[in-house]
Amino acid sequence: MYFVLRFLYSTANMSDPTRLEMALAAMFSAYMSYQGDDNKLTKEQFLKLVKNELPLLSQGKSEDELFQCVDHNDDKRVDFEEFASLVAGCACASHDALQEVMKELDTKGCPK
């Protein structure tokens, strides 16, 4: 992750990275730590990444279903764009769930 942070520092005029830059660096780092020589993830690499980095994602889905959902072009590899789409989808779903929880707390109040 160091080289990603160094890149972000250099492109931001040596100022401290923002929270979103840090989140992007973490995303790059997670992907790159599992990718193969072709900069893509095999099914095994992808499933290992999900197991270690996004464990809630695999609940209720078989490994085959999960991989097929992410491998949009059906080349049996997950490239960074496909991975980024997955992360964006998780962010949207989490945001929607968070909004529902916040709405419920506004109407019912905090549980005691």
Ligand SMILES: [Ca+2]
């Ligand atoms: Ca693919």
